[in-house]
Amino acid sequence: MEKKCTENANSSDRQNTKTLMRTQQMPDEQQRYNSTETICGLIAQKVQAHPERTAIIDGKTTINFRHLMDRANAIAGELVNRGVPKGSLVGVCMNRNRELIATLLGVLQAGCAYVPLDPAYPRERVRYMLEHSRAVAAIVDDESCAELCKGVHELIWIDTVKQQTADKLAGPVANDLAYVIYTSGSTGHPKGVAIEHRNVVAMIEAMGNLLDDKDLEGMLAATSVCFDPSVMEILGTLSLGGTVVLAKNMLDLPALSSENLIKSCVVVPSAIQALLSSGWVPHGIRCIVFGSEALKQPLVEKLFALETGARVINAYGPTEDTVFSTAVEIFNGMQNITIGKSVVNSRSYILDDDMNLVPDGIEGELYLAGNKLARGYLYDEARTNERFIEMKPGSAIPERRLYRTGDLCRRTENGEIEFLGRVDQQVKIRGFRIELEEIEAVLESMQGITAAAAAAVDGGAEQKMLAVYIVSQQEGITGENVKAYLAQRLPKYMVPQVVIPLKELPLLPNGKLDRNKLKHLKVSDAEQEQQVTDVSSGARLHTNGQAQSRAGNGASRQVAILPVIQKEVAALLHLNDPGQILPDRSFDNLGLDSLSSLELSVRLSKIFDLRLSGTVAVEHSTPAALTNYLLKLMDSGTGNEPGEQACKVVSDTLGTFQERIRSSHPTFQAAKAPSWSADDKSKLVQEVLRMVNKLRRNPYSKVLRTGSATKGTVTDAYNDEAQEAIIWTTNLYLGLNRDKEVIEEASKALQQFGSGMGTSAAASGMTDLHLAFEKEFAELVGKPGACLFPTGYTANVGAVAGLLGKNDVVVIDQLCHASIVDGARLCGARIRTFQHNSSADLEAVLKSEVSPYRSVLVVLEGVYSMGEGAAPVAEIVRTAKAYDALVLVDEAHSFGFYGERGAGICAAQGITEEVDFIMTTLSKALGSIGGVVAAREEHIDLLKSSSRAYIFQASISPADIAAALAALRRLRSDDKLRERLWDTTRYMRQRFMEAGYDLGTGDGPIITPHFSDKDKLYAIVQGMYRRGVQTSAVTYPIVESGRGRLRLICSSAHTREDVDKTLDALIAAEREIDEGGQPTGSRTDGSGEIAITQSDVEKWREDFAAYLKESIAKKRAHQTPNLVVAIRIPGHKKPVAIVINERDVTPGIEDIPDLPMCSLLLKNNEAAAALYTSDVQELLHSISKGTCVLSGQVEPFIWFIARMVEKQQAVCGTLF
Structure with missing residues (x-):
């Protein structure tokens, strides 16, 4: 969680809790609620007021309220006459017709509760439900139903029930059970949800707020009575005086003779999706209430495009809260479909793992409360106690009892609830959390696809893989089409590895998607079939005449080459099973970035003894295509890539461009x-x-007018703004840029040498100050010599390019600074990468690279700049030295405050001797400008003689190097600055974590609270700026798409008071946004x-x-x-x-x-x-x-x- 509402006893926390309670509490649950009313009482009122009004339309037959109640009373009398006690449970196993509705009412009139049984259910399931519910009677209407209910104490055939007057009906009271609906579980037996009359009455009153009298003139009843939407369709409609239009199921609607009489329907989105795909148009329907599944944007857009005028309502609620708990009307053009706000007689709370309220915008688990909560699970106290939580006295939440939904949600700025997925069904693949419904929504917007589902399935070797299942009536849709479409609209990690076509999706009896069954489809078999097809089709592509005459035919050689490519790609993606790399899946969609693609070309070059360009995996973008290309290259006899490249197919890149614009700084x-x-x-x-x-969303627009390091006047370069602020955006870790002695030494040098040298260090651009700095820096870090560069960036570029040539190899950590890559490209060295902080992966790379005929340089950073903390430098360095590789450690974010006297991470981990090159920048701990590399004297001589960044670039100015030298000497003689920095760092981390912010795993002075919404983060940065705190937002591609981190860089010049003010500003800025304050510049x-x-x-x-x-x-x-x-x-x-x-x-x-x-x-x-x-x-x-x-x-x-x-x-x- 980004921030939690804590239970501290101070007044600030109490005020925060009250604020959260106001945002979480919704409509007054006591509005019109009659706690003594029953379903039977409500319907009786309608019978008395409008006895001749049509209650049921069953095909061409209509039944009015008077006749319906007469029949219900007759059935109630039959139960009483058979000695069925009040309060008993009665099974109802009947076909869908008007008698079914009368039977349900008759059971209720007798003071009993009905247990709905579907005649299509397996015998074992029906028997379990009857036995578990202890039903004393069952009402049936044919032989098959009677067979299912055989053995019950009283088996009543509905056609034997004669019209009779029942004068002695006791009838129910409000807290009597009305029905028990058994809900399916993923495994084991179903559980019976016990609902009382008062729960249904509360639901009916909420339903009356949702639908008007015109809507109720024809309510479609197409849901099985075994599922609780039927309660709304039948009991709710009749209690409100409306008319029920019976149908077998929703998909029969186009053929229904009474279709033109339907004014409203309660339906799952997948049913409407199927109807629309068949050409059906909802003419005449005034209101469509969606529920039971997530409503997706493409379906809503299709409905509004038909321009029928129907209202669209999205409702949400579990059976345990009597049909629906929240609702919202959806309007044309809405971009974010939520599940709305709590309806009358319901309350909703979003809580964290500790049962504390979370602020708006923060995800948590949804809990429900109010008058609609079920009694519990029938005869299952343990499961009831697990899901229905009894709140302790004194809790911040006023409810005595909550239902735990298991749904992950967050509340939006306008108070609506956004459904994010199941708490217990979050999918993670290769470390990425994936919302399957997001993939499904995008897929269902693809033309030609009528239904789609996604699942994380077993890919072998304890690895998960992403699979999508599609239903399409269009033959031209292929797996590659689907992947290309998704790749244009989703991040790479959300593009599936497998696309499985199905004739239909597996559904539960209630019409919902059966995700459990979906996950257990034989994906591995389908994957193997797809691979065989791809290999054989690839063989057909190979038509080179020379190849056919060489040893082995094209198909057999292709089968030999393809697994090699799959194995190397799997290794780069850290997958244990190469079979997960499908032949027709693009490398880009698999997740290979530019460096990994380059690494693949290097590995394949070595394995097949070919000279491949670094872009070969881009130009031949799937394993199958690359296999064909390698075959042709081998057959050419040259082993080199041909001069002319095949024409490239122009891909759809604009969707990806938009996704990146929306995911990061545009x-x-x-x-x-x-x-x-x-x-x-x-x-x-x-x-x-x-x-x-204009939107005030530029995180890189601020400049300093006065001051630096920790405080100053901050202005906006593009807007007329100025603010006195605490500054957390500089890497001035020790605050030495404002040190009095440092400034004095810089002034002296300015007077003695002037403002600049006007030439490079290799010419006459060095002073005794430069030489002194090189000597003293080398002594501090434990090396014989050092070489200064104009900047930290050019130090890395200059070191790599100065040491290596085109025959050499640089092996870099995947998260290393771009300057390392630029240096390698400048000198032509081959670039290899290894998994971040992984010595094992480094070893695998080095095994294939070490050679007496080339130099290999391993590069890593001591501390990475996104708040991770210290890297395992010693382990990686020792691995590299085991293969006699040279090692460069970039200490830009560790020199000055790690190790004795600030000598750096190499000194702190005791591996200075093993490291060949120690690099740092002068602009961070030393507060000046420049870069420096320390090494053995022969390496320094090489750099000064070969590095263009040293030879051709003007050297550091005398004033800057004098300041750096003074700072270095202060560093070597005074530990107080380091102690102050670490004290501030620890204090800040403690305060922010106590406030509930997620800071990741780091422990260093770069502190990065994580946020799930980059746009909110930008607004927070602007809000903090207005409150006198300057910080920065870090977004994609540095962090995950759509997310972000606030970046706060501690300095020894910062105080604890600065930390407290910053935290207060952050909390206030976030609260302002959560409470609905419109960010400056929003439209x-x-x-x-x-x-x-x-x-x-x-x-x-x-x-x-x-x-x-x-x-x-x-x-x-x-x-x-x-x-x-x-x-x-x-x-x-x-x-x-x-x-x-x-x-x-x-x-x-x-x-x-x-x-x-x-x-x-x-x-x-x-x-x-x-x-x-x-x-x-x-x-x-x-x-x-x-x-x-x-x-x-x-x-x-x-x-x-x-x-x-x-x-x-x-x-x-x-x-x-």
């Missing part, structure tokens, strides 16, 4: 995007930057604007096309690419397109040519208005929110945005 992602023109990309980046600055939803129509978009197209024609006419021919821009708005299948082909601009054509394309789906009026008015920043904002959905290629999109910017500038130019 400016950086825009700057890294591929484009046809650097000028065009510059325009995009500038507009994105303006957008984030409205545009609902008050004039709606933009299809004709408006077409008008925009004509105007923009005219501008393009005029603009293109002024450019040279080579400056205009061929492309298509397609605009879509909901409810219109045909896009509004502009085609540019050979400089010809065509607005709107029937057949869009096969050209590079970008497509924009404008999902709400705000996005459409941004396009219509050519407001680029608003359009980009819609993209970042997801209300404008992108697909296609990135390059034409950037070209399109650049033209929009130019048009906007041209308009402004004519106005001013």
Whole structure:
């Protein structure tokens, strides 16, 4: 949890709890509730008021309330006459017709409770339910039902029950049982949920708030009475005076003769999904109440696109809380579908593991309370006590009794509840937590897929793999299509390893997805079948004549090569079973990043004795494709890659681009995007930057006007803001940049040497101060010599590039700084990676690399900069030295405060002698500028003679090196600064953890509270800034997509008072956001604007096309690419397109040519208005929110945005 509501007795905590209680408590549970009423009493009132009103429509037969109650009383009289005592449980095993409803009411009228039994259930299940419930009677309507209920004490055939007057019916009271519904468990026997009359009465009153009289004029009853939505459909509707329209099941609705009489229905989303796929349209239906499954955005969009006018309600609730507990009406254009707020007579609480309330926005387990909670599980006290929690007196929660749902939820800013998944069914694959329903929602938005499900299944060797199951009536959909579609819309780790086509998804008797059965389908068999198919199809691709004449045919050689590739990919992904690497799965979707892809090419080069480029796994993007390529390369006889590459298929990259924009700081992602023109990309980046600055969401816009280190005046470079603030964003660990002696020494050097040297260290850019620093630094870290560089970045680049050549190898930890990679690329050395902090993986790499004919350099960091704490440097260094590799340890975040006199992590772990190169930057602990590498004298001489960063770059200024030297001497002689830093660090960690913040596993002075929502994190950073605290937000790709960390860097100059003020500012900023305060710079939803129509978009197209024609006419021919821009708005299948082909601009054509394309789906009026008015920043904002959905290629999109910017500038130019 990010923050917990603690139970400390201080007044601040009590106030926090009261605030949380206000946000968690919902509608007044006492509104209209009559605690003495019964179901029978409510229906009797309707019979008396409207005896001739239609109660049931069963096909072509209608039954009014008077006749229904007469029949129910007759059945009640039969039970009494047979000696069935009041309070008994009575089984009801009947087919769906009007007699079934009368029987349920008759059992209730007799003061008994019904146990619904489905005639389609297996005999063993029915027998268990009858025996467990101790039912004294069962009512049946045919031989098969009678057979199922054989052995019960009183077996009553409904057709033998004659009309009779029952004058002696005792009837029920409010706390009598009304029914016992047995809910399925994943294993073992079902459990009986015991519901009382008062629970149902409370539900009926909530139902009356949800539906009006018109909605109740025709309530579809299509749910089996064995499931509690039937209670709402039948008992709820009749108690409110409505009409029940009987149907066998929901899927029979199109053939129902009384379909036109249906006004409302309670239904699972999968049923509506299936009906819509068959072409059914809900004409005449006023209200659709969804429940029992998660309602997904694509289905809602399909419903609203039909424009039937039906209200859509999403309801949630377990059987244990009598049908439904929360509800919300869904409107067209809503981007986040929640389960709503608590209904009347219910309360909801989201609690952490310690049963404390959590703030809004923080995930926790949902607990329910109120008048609808069941009595418990029938004859199962242990299970009842496990799920129905009795609260201790004095608890912050006023309820005496809570039901534990097992559902993971969080409350949004407007008080609604967002369902996140099951607490006990969270899926983790390769360390990533995956929400299966998110994958399913995206899959079901893919054209041609009618239903989809995802599961984490056994992949062998105790590893889990991600599988998706699809139902499609379209033959052209393949596993690769599905993976490509998901890869454009989801992070790599959420793209499945297996795609299994099914004729239908396995369902439970209540129509819900049977996830347990899904997980036990024979995925391994399907996977093997898919692999065999892929291998054989790959063999058919191999047509090179030479290969057929060589030893072994193509198919057999392919079968030999493919497992090797699978094995190496599995090793890189830390999977034990190479069989999980499917031949047609792209390396990118499997999770190989750029460094891992490079590592794969290196490994395959060695195994097959080939010279492969570092991009071979990108250009041949699946194991099967790479296998074919390697075969052709072997058959060519050269062992080298051919000069000409095959034409590359243009992939859909724009969806991935949008995902990255939404997952991290958008400016950086825009700057890294591929484009046809650097000028065009510059325009995009500038507009994105303006957008984030306008929204106050730029975490990199703050500058110092005065002060540094820990306090000063912080301003915003792009907005008119200034704030006196505590500063936590600098790496000035010891605060020596403000030390009086350090500043004095810098001033002396400035007077003596001037502001700069004007040349490199290799020329005459060195002073005695530089030489003294190199000597004293080397002595402190325990090395004979040292070499200064202008910056820490150039020290790493210079060391790697100065030591190695193109024949050599650099082996780096996967989380090492980018400067190491840049140094290797500069000198041409081959780059290998090893798993973060893993000496075992390092050893595996070194075994294949050590050679008397090359140098191997292993690089790692002593402390990684995201709050992890110290790395196992000694273990990794000793592994490297066992293979005689050189070792460089980057001590940028460890020098100065680890080890004796701050000598660093190598000294602290006792491996200084084994390490060949110790590098650090002067800008952190020493508070100056520059970088330095310490090593043996012969290595230093090599660096000074070969490193371009040393030879060609101007050296550190005299003032800076004088400051660094003074700081170094202070460091060597004074331990107080280090002691103060560690005291502040420990205090800050303790205070933040006590406040409930998750700080990860680190113990060092970089402290990183984790947050699950990056947008909330950005708002927190801005809120803290307004409260006088400057910190920074770290998001994707440094941390997981969509998440973030607050980064606070401690300094010895910080005080405990600074820590307390910072924590207070954080809590206040987070509370402001959780309580619904709109962050500065946020936008409205545009609902008050004039709606933009299809004709408006077409008008925009004509105007923009005219501008393009005029603009293109002024450019040279080579400056205009061929492309298509397609605009879509909901409810219109045909896009509004502009085609540019050979400089010809065509607005709107029937057949869009096969050209590079970008497509924009404008999902709400705000996005459409941004396009219509050519407001680029608003359009980009819609993209970042997801209300404008992108697909296609990135390059034409950037070209399109650049033209929009130019048009906007041209308009402004004519106005001013």
